[in-house]
Amino acid sequence: MEWKNSLTDLFKIDYPIIQAPMLGVTTPEMTAAASNAGSLGSLALGDLPAEKCIELIKDTKKLTNKPFAVNIFLNKIDAITPKLQADYDRTKSFLKNFTQKSGIEADFPLLSEIKLTDYHDQIEVILKENCRIVSFTFGNLDATSISKLKENNVLLIGTCTSVEEAVVLENSGIDIICVQGIEAGGHRGSFLEETIPQIGGMSLLSQVTETVKTPIIYAGGIYNAKTLLAAQLLGANGFQIGSLFLGSAESALQDFEKQRLRNLKENEIVLTKSFSGRYARGIRNAFIEEVESKEFILPYPYQNKLTAELRKASKLAKNPDFVSIWAGQSITDYSEISAGSLIKNLIEEVEKFSTKQQ
Numbered sequence: 001m002e003w004k005n006s007l008t009d010l011f012k013i014d015y016p017i018i019q020a021p022m023l024g025v026t027t028p029e030m031t032a033a034a035s036n037a038g039s040l041g042s043l044a045l046g047d048l049p050a051e052k053c054i055e056l057i058k059d060t061k062k063l064t065n066k067p068f069a070v071n072i073f074l075n076k077i078d079a080i081t082p083k084l085q086a087d088y089d090r091t092k093s094f095l096k097n098f099t100q101k102s103g104i105e106a107d108f109p110l111l112s113e114i115k116l117t118d119y120h121d122q123i124e125v126i127l128k129e130n131c132r133i134v135s136f137t138f139g140n141l142d143a144t145s146i147s148k149l150k151e152n153n154v155l156l157i158g159t160c161t162s163v164e165e166a167v168v169l170e171n172s173g174i175d176i177i178c179v180q181g182i183e184a185g186g187h188r189g190s191f192l193e194e195t196i197p198q199i200g201g202m203s204l205l206s207q208v209t210e211t212v213k214t215p216i217i218y219a220g221g222i223y224n225a226k227t228l229l230a231a232q233l234l235g236a237n238g239f240q241i242g243s244l245f246l247g248s249a250e251s252a253l254q255d256f257e258k259q260r261l262r263n264l265k266e267n268e269i270v271l272t273k274s275f276s277g278r279y280a281r282g283i284r285n286a287f288i289e290e291v292e293s294k295e296f297i298l299p300y301p302y303q304n305k306l307t308a309e310l311r312k313a314s315k316l317a318k319n320p321d322f323v324s325i326w327a328g329q330s331i332t333d334y335s336e337i338s339a340g341s342l343i344k345n346l347i348e349e350v351e352k353f354s355t356k357q358q
Contacts, residue, residue: 001229007237016039018069025242041068041069048122073119076138106314126154132154134155137189139191140172146174150173157176158172158177159180160180161189170214177217181204184281185328186328205235229353229354243330260320269282274292274297275288277299280324281327311324
């Protein structure tokens, strides 16, 4: 396989493989390991406050001198209204009672205590730290931010889950589009509709590459040579991989979470809004089953902020029934070797498979 293409030139990397930005999983060590292996590491900043973003970016720079991307959330934030306050209090009361019965003590915050992040503050940090590649999800950058970043020679990677969203990103001047198939683990990057498009990745990828001219990264279900080459055949210039790294040495997941992954069955992977208020793909557990059936789900990011302390308490208790373990539909052995070694193994597998097919 010929690895060099428009994306390797743009990113100044050896292989058009992108380690997915997975907030809560990705660490500076994982990002650096991926970049040092010749691919593009991605540092998940999500909706973290500016000072935390600075810390993580600096930590990553200490571990690699290679290019890496930073990823931010562009979610719509609903204003606090009397209805939202009432829904919040009701959901908080339900979650507190439910988790206490299950032996989990969490300090759920008041709505007034929740601190929300303005992504414009993150952009200021990104520019100050001279980050050259920015990916984003849950929305599209405003025109002023796009101009500001481009004036500073920053490459922009937007996320789409439909052809319509891809067109919006291209018309906005976004440099690269990441097409996220329904198979992908973690949060869906949908931003045009409340109801997420449930389009299979291969079908979506083919339609997007036939519609837009912008370079395409594909994300969703890639974990071996066959899946990577299938995405290439359908027009992908780059290949974003996430679940393969969940059990890696640099993953932020704890041992009990990695063990849960290694016992995973295909019928246990579900789409849910229960933990965050946005659809995400992960492992079904007691919390998901209870909350989904009762519909105690606030809009993102309020649900996410409300359940944050619960997830923290559950991690301390090593209880997998109250943590969000996101994973895609392609189940692997979730190896605990380095992310860099996983990438090198994948590259070797692709090259062997390509040679065999010739």
